[in-house]
Amino acid sequence: MRAGDLVHLTTAASVQFLRPIFVRVIRELPERHTYDGWVWIEGYQLNAAGDAVARRELYVRRAGVRRQARPVAPSRPRRRVPVRVG
Template identity: 60%
Template sequence: MKAGDMLHLNRAASPQFVRPIFFRLIKVRTELHTYAGWIWLDGYQLDERGEAVARRELYVLEAAVRLLRTPRSNSGHGTRRTQKAPARSLNQGAELVGDGRVDLYAGL
């Protein structure tokens, strides 16, 4: 895991995530000592549009952290975009569940 990675954290990662969250990683806190297999993460909790809503430090089981995507490295060499791609929502492809709520995790 590295800075900028988007993570999906659920109850398997830590009991505090009764409702799963999306998380943008700032850094793994390697200077903090933990039990084997557990790590401290520093980053931002994201809303359904991928916007930061809260800065958090989280203690999670590393094996249960799900990496969703990593930021593309663009050095600017050899490629040039002429058109901006349309904005994508985290819940693109989401489905309605029986009670009318949106299931943000349908496509995961």
């Protein structure tokens, strides 16, 4: 996992995710010792709108982490130009 990755964490990643969450990865934490196949990550938990709501350090099974496609940036609303009649 790299900085900026969007991941979906479910019970496949750890039993703590009975309610799945989305996380924007900040970094892996290599200085922490783990069991084989597990990793510590630091990231921002996202709400349904995609806004960061909490910064978290999470212990997850690498094989259970589901990478998500990067969301398309919302287009900027167009500015309406008033039409003059007459």
